[in-house]
Amino acid sequence: xxxxxxFRAETRVWLEAxxxxxxxxxxxxxxxxxGGLRAEYKNPETxxxxxxxxxxxxxxxTWPAEYGGGGLGKDEAMVLEEEMRAIGCRSPLSxxxxxxxxxxxxxxxxxxxxxxxxxxxxxGEIRWCQGYSEPGAGSDLAGLQTRAVLQGDHYLVxxxxxxxxxxxxxxxxxxxxxxxxxxxxxxxxxxxxxDMAWEGVRARPITLISGYSVFCETFLExxxxxxxxxxGENNKGWTIAKRLLEHERKGIGGIGAPGAPTADKPVYxxxxxxxxxxxxxxxxxxxxxxxxxxxxxxxAFQLTRRRAAEASEAGQPPGPMSxxxxxxxxxxxxxxxEAVLAAGGDQMLGWEGDEYDPNHLRNTREWLRSxxxxxxxxxxxxxxxxxxxxxxxxxx
Amino acid sequence: xxxVLNSEAQLVRDSALEFFAxxxxxxxxxxxxxxxxxxxxxxxxxxxxxxxxxxxxxxxEAHGGSEFGMVGLGQVLEAAGRTLAATPLLSTALIAASxxxxxxxxAQKQKYFPGLVSGDSIFALALEEGAHHNxxxxxxxxxxxxxxxxxxxAKRFVIDGHVAxxxxxVARTSGGQNDRNGITLFMVPADAAGVAITRSAMIDxxxxxxxxLAGVRVGADAVLGxxxxxxxxxxxxxxxxxxxxxxxxxxxxxxxxxxxxxxxxDRKQFGVAIGSFQALKHRAAQMFCEVEVTxxxxxxALAALDENANDASLLASLAKAKASDTAYLTxxxxxxxxxxxxxxxxxxxxxxxxxxxxxxxxxxxxxxxRDRYAALTGY
Ligand SMILES: Cc1cc2nc3c(=O)[nH]c(=O)nc-3n(C[C@H](O)[C@H](O)[C@H](O)COP(=O)(O)OP(=O)(O)OC[C@H]3O[C@@H](n4cnc5c(N)ncnc54)[C@H](O)[C@@H]3O)c2cc1C
Numbered sequence: 001x002x003x004x005x006x007f008r009a010e011t012r013v014w015l016e017a018x019x020x021x022x023x024x025x026x027x028x029x030x031x032x033x034x035g036g037l038r039a040e041y042k043n044p045e046t047x048x049x050x051x052x053x054x055x056x057x058x059x060x061x062t063w064p065a066e067y068g069g070g071g072l073g074k075d076e077a078m079v080l081e082e083e084m085r086a087i088g089c090r091s092p093l094s095x096x097x098x099x100x101x102x103x104x105x106x107x108x109x110x111x112x113x114x115x116x117x118x119x120x121x122x123x124g125e126i127r128w129c130q131g132y133s134e135p136g137a138g139s140d141l142a143g144l145q146t147r148a149v150l151q152g153d154h155y156l157v158x159x160x161x162x163x164x165x166x167x168x169x170x171x172x173x174x175x176x177x178x179x180x181x182x183x184x185x186x187x188x189x190x191x192x193x194x195d196m197a198w199e200g201v202r203a204r205p206i207t208l209i210s211g212y213s214v215f216c217e218t219f220l221e222x223x224x225x226x227x228x229x230x231x232g233e234n235n236k237g238w239t240i241a242k243r244l245l246e247h248e249r250k251g252i253g254g255i256g257a258p259g260a261p262t263a264d265k266p267v268y269x270x271x272x273x274x275x276x277x278x279x280x281x282x283x284x285x286x287x288x289x290x291x292x293x294x295x296x297x298x299x300a301f302q303l304t305r306r307r308a309a310e311a312s313e314a315g316q317p318p319g320p321m322s323x324x325x326x327x328x329x330x331x332x333x334x335x336x337x338e339a340v341l342a343a344g345g346d347q348m349l350g351w352e353g354d355e356y357d358p359n360h361l362r363n364t365r366e367w368l369r370s371x372x373x374x375x376x377x378x379x380x381x382x383x384x385x386x387x388x389x390x391x392x393x394x395x396x
Numbered sequence: 397x398x399x400v401l402n403s404e405a406q407l408v409r410d411s412a413l414e415f416f417a418x419x420x421x422x423x424x425x426x427x428x429x430x431x432x433x434x435x436x437x438x439x440x441x442x443x444x445x446x447x448x449x450x451x452x453x454x455x456x457e458a459h460g461g462s463e464f465g466m467v468g469l470g471q472v473l474e475a476a477g478r479t480l481a482a483t484p485l486l487s488t489a490l491i492a493a494s495x496x497x498x499x500x501x502x503a504q505k506q507k508y509f510p511g512l513v514s515g516d517s518i519f520a521l522a523l524e525e526g527a528h529h530n531x532x533x534x535x536x537x538x539x540x541x542x543x544x545x546x547x548x549x550a551k552r553f554v555i556d557g558h559v560a561x562x563x564x565x566v567a568r569t570s571g572g573q574n575d576r577n578g579i580t581l582f583m584v585p586a587d588a589a590g591v592a593i594t595r596s597a598m599i600d601x602x603x604x605x606x607x608x609l610a611g612v613r614v615g616a617d618a619v620l621g622x623x624x625x626x627x628x629x630x631x632x633x634x635x636x637x638x639x640x641x642x643x644x645x646x647x648x649x650x651x652x653x654x655x656x657x658x659x660x661x662d663r664k665q666f667g668v669a670i671g672s673f674q675a676l677k678h679r680a681a682q683m684f685c686e687v688e689v690t691x692x693x694x695x696x697a698l699a700a701l702d703e704n705a706n707d708a709s710l711l712a713s714l715a716k717a718k719a720s721d722t723a724y725l726t727x728x729x730x731x732x733x734x735x736x737x738x739x740x741x742x743x744x745x746x747x748x749x750x751x752x753x754x755x756x757x758x759x760x761x762x763x764x765x766r767d768r769y770a771a772l773t774g775y
Contacts, residue, residue, distance in 0.1 A: 268770075268773070268774070268775035269775075271775070272775065277775075280771075280774065280775070281770065281771070281775060282770075282775050288767075288770055288775065289763070289766055289767075291770070291775070292766035292767070292769055292770045293766065295769070295773070296714055296717055296718070296766065296769055297689070297718075299693075299714055300689045300690070300692055300693040300714060300718050301689055301692075303399065303689075303692035303693055303695075303696045304688060304689050304691075304692040306399055306692075307399035307400065307691075307692045307695065310398065310399050310400045311400050314400050316400070320684070320688075321688055324684065324685040324688060327681075327685065328685050328689065381678065383681075384677065384678040384681040384682065385674070385677065385678075385681075387681035387684055387685070388671075388677035388678065388680060388681045389677075391681075391684060392657050392671075392677075392680055392681065392684060393657075393661070394657070394660060394661065394669075394671040394672065394677050394680065395661065395668070395669050395671055395672045396672060
């Protein structure tokens, strides 16, 4: 047997023996596991699954084994993914540590930084949040004003971050700060790692239109950050910042992928239940057409994702296709929830209460949540700017 | 199903791109149009395409073809779409080859394939009767007459009708006007008594015709496939035609899009390239996304048809719907972003919009395929 087949067979046996039953069911939105010191596990098997997977390094299958990662090659990681999908395993851990900061530390961090942070990310012990945006710096991120002044062995940091997702549940924050106010705006930025428990750091949750509080304002007042917490070089943080955004957008570009949590039923079933059917067709032709447009665009986009994956497996460069993923996936996800709402009628317009099916209430909140998709991680307009410039070569 | 071309298909693609760029630029279509060329395509060039083997891509090896398949033919059609090349590839190399292969008996294959592969015979599918694609709505009748049949009816939008040697006529042998059952396919020589063909002059300057059949007698050997059972093979043929046409449209859309982006870089107003205006940038970026997504749907449909996959019909409808929407977008935006020059006959961008509009309607527009996608999915 080829080595990869052996790996597949062993992986299958291991997953069968170690993946708890409840971890083989679709994940409700409130059971996701992002780890951290403040994590609460509604379902104890979530924690068990995290511990078993992270012991093998399989929360981060391709990260080097020396830091506790899985040390798998690309092929093996693919096999692991396939085997997990085959029995419907939940992802054991998600969050900004594994999807965003970790890859950047592997590329730009010092050995000491990797040893300090990567194992804790892999085990889900420390949860990270992202201190990029400020009240005056959103799309124009490089206009950020949070100041960090080097004073001997530490930086003194003062500033105001906003839209910091899950800051109130996180242990640490990676921050973009201005270290040289005299330099051109992209050239005076540095990338710092800060502990949320340090004096002067405060996070205040903000309520979203969905009623949930998933992001915060984060205040930094005279926070003393050891100089060793600088990633990369002083004033050279922008390169790292952009690389991290690429990882973030790749992640967001995966939204709505097969297996991602969706409405409890296919949208056309919701529509049939709500408006009835004629000869097996949704009785309202305009609604039926809206649903077709949505499902067909989703189908074609999934094929595009697959085409990109196959191209990369075949060793072809990612090409211009990848630039569109964040934009297209998020716009599509919004139309998905619009179709769900259109199909459900007033059943999907409830805010709370026993009158409404809990699945419907969840869909409605997710519809509101989906509006953020085309804002967070760089707005759709910013993505189109990037495509126009980098892919099409259109002038500034 | 592979969505990335293998090296053989890539080779076909490269040589087809070179062939059409070299021998059949858009200028060629203009010349055919302006000279009111009787054939509407170049016969010597068609012979060259046959010599390259493209006519035999869907023909079994036993009958002189290569069985190279839809993915391969799709590459050729896409390349032809880039230069709006007028060729009988769709009518003959794709539709007729598929109809004869999927529905024909051995004798028919022996009779028709040699001329088809050599490029000597042109075929045309006489299907449509109304203003919109509707393959089940057939009023043309074929009545038993001794051993044979007598055909009566009127067909329109018959691609390559006036240059065809052979028509493949979709007629009703039983059932009501919209029944799937009762449809039969007939091979009818274009010069048979009672056949009248008049060329249609459509906006895309490509070949189409009206065909009337008045008391046309054919023998029993003219029946292609089962009597009353023509709807199934016809649907299989149409799915290939939809995917193949979608490939052609993808080629035209890509070309129109790329030319437009180039124009955005070249044309200056207010002292700067118009491509620096964000209102145009964003629309260009959106077109880019739609072209890429369409490419995935087209490639998947071609591959699924070659593999006889269960979802081949679904993917053919997906490909034709996406290709239609994208061709509409790139054609219209192409003209708009060229400004006044885009409205002139002298500029080529308008040719792309006009071809797009005809191709959109052919074998089902986006609305038709959304409806079909819904029906196939179960809603
Ligand atoms: C749910 C959610 C979670 C988030 N999580 C985080 C987080 O964890 N950490 C973090 O740092 N940030 C986070 N963000 C912030 C996010 O990155 C910013 O909201 C985003 O970059 C947009 O910035 P802004 O809100 O200031 O909007 P603005 O930049 O003010 O944009 C307003 C509008 O103007 C448009 N616009 C702006 N510039 C241009 C341009 N050049 N061309 C065309 N149009 C333009 C935008 O597209 C938008 O439509 C989050 C946001 C949301 C909604």
